Amino acid sequence: MKTFTLRFASALFVTFAVSILLLTNISCSSTTAVTPAPNTINMKNSVFDPVTLTVTKGTTITWVNQDNFAHTTTADGNAWDSGNIAAGASKAFTFDTVGTFPYHCTYHATMGMKGTIIVK
Ligand SMILES: [Cu+2]
Incomplete structure (x- = not known):
C-alpha cells in the first residue's frame, strides 16, 4: 500500500514537472517570437x-x-531627440505608437548615420 502511494505520488510529481516544463517552453518561445532582435542599437x-x-x-x-x-x-519628425549621448553613454526611449520612424544623428546624418524604427 505504501509502495503504491509512493509510486502514485511520483507519477503525479513527474506529470506536474513535465507540465511546468511545457508551460515554460511555450512562454519562452512566444517571448522569442514577439521580440526577434535584442532591443539595443549600437x-x-x-x-x-x-x-x-x-x-x-x-x-x-x-x-x-x-x-x-x-x-x-x-527622429526625423522629432518624435524623440536624445540630445548628446556622450562616448560610452546610452539613452533609452519607449515606443508606444505604431508606425515607421526614420531617425538620424544630428552630427553625422550627412555621413549617412541614419536608421529606422518600425513599431508594430
Ligand atoms: Cu553621430
Missing part, C-alpha cells in the same frame, strides 16, 4: 547597428554609444 563608427529595428508597441529601445565622441538619436 552606435559605432558613426553607424547605427542594426540600421532598422522592428519592435512591438511598448518596447523600450536603448542606444549605446560605443564611439569616443558624441552622437544623438533624433
Whole structure:
C-alpha cells in the first residue's frame, strides 16, 4: 500500500514537472517570437547597428554609444531627440505608437548615420 502511494505520488510529481516544463517552453518561445532582435542599437563608427529595428508597441529601445565622441538619436519628425549621448553613454526611449520612424544623428546624418524604427 505504501509502495503504491509512493509510486502514485511520483507519477503525479513527474506529470506536474513535465507540465511546468511545457508551460515554460511555450512562454519562452512566444517571448522569442514577439521580440526577434535584442532591443539595443549600437552606435559605432558613426553607424547605427542594426540600421532598422522592428519592435512591438511598448518596447523600450536603448542606444549605446560605443564611439569616443558624441552622437544623438533624433527622429526625423522629432518624435524623440536624445540630445548628446556622450562616448560610452546610452539613452533609452519607449515606443508606444505604431508606425515607421526614420531617425538620424544630428552630427553625422550627412555621413549617412541614419536608421529606422518600425513599431508594430
Ligand atoms: Cu553621430
